[in-house]
Amino acid sequence: MSRKFISRRSFLKCAGLGAAAMTAGLLAGCGSSDSTASSASVSGSSTAPADPTKPYAGVTLYYAASDTEATGPEMKMIVEMVKEKTGIDIQFSIIPKADTGEVDKRLVSLQAGDELDIIYGTTAQLKVFYDAGVLSSLDEVASAEGYDIKGVFGDSAPVYDDGLVYGLPAFTDVWCTYINTKVFENAGVEIPSAEGWTWEKYIETAQKLTNLDEEIYGSLMLDYDCYNYMYALQNGAEHYKADGTANYDDVRFRDSVEFFYSLGNELKIQPDITTYKAGVYPWNAFASTGVANASGSYDKAQFGMFVCGSWAASLLTDSEKYPRDWKCAILPMPYPEGQEPSTLTVPGCYAVPSTSKNKEAAFEAIRCIAENQYTLGQGRVPARVDLTDEEITSYIENDLAPNYANDGITADQFKAAWFASDRKVLSEKIVGTADTTISQIWVSEAPLYGMGQQDLDTTMKNIQDRSNEAIKEAELY
């Protein structure tokens, strides 16, 4: 079902063009990767398809995904769905996952000419692929098939400098608060209401839940770049000034960094960043901990609340990988008191690389995924704009909520957390000049303050200065 990623032929291409690869190999001791001679061939059907509604039946497409993504329950459902609806087989090209500021091996591989048919990314992530010239525009194939991308997805499809569409958005990842109801029950704390769910209330609740002697934390957050600036965005700050320079000298960003790290350092309602960075708790700690052992006590830490994107909901349905003896509830993302309710979001899109040898079939596959992924009931908020309110309600009540019946998450909880139209939407990712570099600057500088190794003023000055330097370099070169 899967294959190694970089083909030998591609590696040779890399050798010819890869000055930086040479560098890594010759100077940094980073040798050549394990290349295998598995070409990304597309086995097209030579005979006329039996079912005229499935013109690409029997075609095999390759999807670049990390091992975790490829083996997740949602992905298995997607593969089955695409097979059922289009007859197309999806196989995976397994690649290592790249976090913020890390090398995206998919892009390296596509630049080397590896033949891939489908990739996933947010609009911001796909922009880099577009800049590298390794994405196919979908306009031509869509118009050949008479498919109205704008009519189905509105303005959320990734469109870049040339005005063409380079992907189809399948869902919007909406941030929310996951609740471990057992922690609440044991602490005798009532699950708060979605109405007026502010950070102030979040902290107050988390303090009631926290019991460090028992390794119970009221809150859990990870170390993504956006945790550092989310509070600033919710207070109305923006990443860039009107003149295009960085806006991190805005006091709201300073407050945001101070706020985030105070949760672990001063308030101690969540693991401090040093503990988290040291790997004591993994990224999936919220779902992976909390199973009682034979004596009834818990072996690992428990977390009362977890603020994260809706993607984390797919962990809840994977009882094999994440067995739990507690139920989960959902609240919206908290917002600062005095501000309007808001949440971080990021659109998840599927795109066709320019190296694909069967772009029509790949378009058919991503169209199928983009239109229908949300129906799999894995906690996805559809990106489609052509759905009526009734269809959305029907989806929430008949597909989404039943999938979380074991947790007892109600349709109303889902509606409040993910579908509230009056909630202000903020981009989880930095989008603009030198955005990738600025994300990396955030994840390298801000934790230094959190770990007590750099004062706040220096931290903010470094973020501001380095970001401006990155913007200047991006504009100059």
Added chain:
Amino acid sequence: MPLSTKVKAKKSAASKSEALQGYLFVTPYLIAFTIFTGIPFVSAFVLSMLDVKFITKLDNVHFVGLKNFVRFFSSKEAMAALGRSGLYTLIYVPVIMILSFILAYLLNKGVFWAKGIRSMFFLPYVSNMVAVAVVFQLILGPRGPFYLLQKFFGVEDPIIPLLNQKWALPAVVLIAVWKGIGLNFLTYLGALQNVDKSQIEAAEIDGANKWQQIRNVVIPSVAPTTFFLTISSIITSLQNFTVIQSLTDGGPGQATTVMSLNIVNTAFVKYETSYAAAQALVMFAIVMVITLIQWRGQKKWADQ
């Protein structure tokens, strides 16, 4: 045809055949060298003079001359990374040289279970770096023995070296020394076993104490080995990508972002291929100079 001419012709044919065989033997290496080193090197040189960002977008590439090199030498971040590479080398080389010599000297004097100890010191050298990184992250982490030991001795705010800006680089260097010491140690051991014992005895008879014997007899005797190991250790210390990537990924902050990491980040995170190529060539020049020194030095030692 005169006999001498016949012999000459035979010799010539034999030497031609021998030369052909020689070429055949080196051909596989030359092909591999050309593909994996020669072409990338020439590409890097060409790229460093251009303004390529993505290798797949060459439609609007310009010749920029030495602009990428100027940018490198005027960039604070790049210079800081170069400085960290220098600091890494300044710690790594003396520590690995002194420790490997001491270990080899002690083992050469004869200790209990010498063969076992020799294997123990060599074992890290052949261990997988990622596995080593995981083990050290556990050992030095907040639930590891190093942290608990600090707590036991009453340290109020124990240090987690790999997450500490001041200690991360020295910690990484020491782990690299631990991992790499086996080779230096064995090389020294071989050199020490060849030291003329009569000279040591003569020094002893002349009243030299242990330290004087080491300083005036042993160390000069193994000087060629010391020279070779020093140079090769300097080069090894510049090839530190794997150890840093697996232990700290260049952090915390930029505390362990050395040149090798900076180059990879420039090429594959910032996607500035030409600029990365220029940085690579600067590093190449540094390694080249060190290698030339070694080459000349070896000749000098060989002549003695």
